[in-house]
Amino acid sequence: xxxxxxxxxxxxxxxxxxxxxxxxxxxxxxxxxxxxxxxxxxxxxxxxxxxxxxxxxxxxxxxxxxxxxxxxxxxxxxxxxxxxxxxxxxxxxxxxxxxxxxxxxxxxxxxxxxxxxxxxxxxxxxxxxxxxxxxxx
Amino acid sequence: xxxxxxxxxxxxxxxxxxxxxxxxxxxxxxxxxxxxxxxxxxxxxxxxxxxxxxxxxxxxxxxxxxxxxxxxxxxxxx
Numbered sequence: 001x002x003x004x005x006x007x008x009x010x011x012x013x014x015x016x017x018x019x020x021x022x023x024x025x026x027x028x029x030x031x032x033x034x035x036x037x038x039x040x041x042x043x044x045x046x047x048x049x050x051x052x053x054x055x056x057x058x059x060x061x062x063x064x065x066x067x068x069x070x071x072x073x074x075x076x077x078x079x080x081x082x083x084x085x086x087x088x089x090x091x092x093x094x095x096x097x098x099x100x101x102x103x104x105x106x107x108x109x110x111x112x113x114x115x116x117x118x119x120x121x122x123x124x125x126x127x128x129x130x131x132x133x134x135x136x137x
Numbered sequence: 138x139x140x141x142x143x144x145x146x147x148x149x150x151x152x153x154x155x156x157x158x159x160x161x162x163x164x165x166x167x168x169x170x171x172x173x174x175x176x177x178x179x180x181x182x183x184x185x186x187x188x189x190x191x192x193x194x195x196x197x198x199x200x201x202x203x204x205x206x207x208x209x210x211x212x213x214x215x
Contacts, residue, residue, distance in 0.1 A: 022154060022155050025155045025156075025158075025159050026154075026155040026158065026159075028159070028162075029155060029158045029159050029161075029162040029190060030189075030190060030193045030194060031193070031194060072153070075151070076151070077153055078156065083155075083156075083159075086159055086163075087159070089163070090159060090162055090163055090166075091162075
């Protein structure tokens with residue numbers, strides 16, 4: 001299980017980020033390295049001053065989906081940011097911001113939550129991804 | 138009653154996937170090789186998840202069972 005899991009996070013809604021955090025924590029528990037590349041609206045959700053805010057849900061969630069997610073939160077489900085922090089404590093999880101998206105959104109690295117390890121371009125991401133699969137969320 | 142010498146207990150009841158595995162992996166990191174950890178979980182994916190985790194990491198499932206929706210595992214650190 002040495003091939004890394006490589007996640008490209010594009011969407012910034014809480015449900016998609018939660019799904020990504022669950023995949024990451026599961027891989028970390030198995031001892032599998034994880035590379036995460038943050039683009040567009042996912043990157044925006046990692047701003048230090050916004051990470052703990054409500055980022056909404058994907059359009060298909062609807063009112064019933066909103067209710068189901070709220071019930072999970074009330075039941076004590078950890079936020080995606082908390083789950084990612086736990087995954088980082090547990091295993092090798094590297095989170096990089098896409099440099100193009102940084103320009104697009106006018107974000108500086110100091111604007112980002114400490115969960116983000118650095119900024120890189122797509123070539124560096126591919127290099128680190130090696131032969132591992134790439135999942136786009 | 139179990140007479141196993143259990144070093145660590147993980148109560149993951151009420152926690153959803155992947156927290157039972159995450160908590161267990163964290164607990165196992167602090168143990169010596171051969172030590173036992175007992176886990177209680179209610180997540181319905183637990184049976185398959187712990188089997189997969191054991192197979193992948195080499196930490197052995199010594200005992201497992203289910204009682205009233207609560208899964209119990211005893212695992213031995215590799």
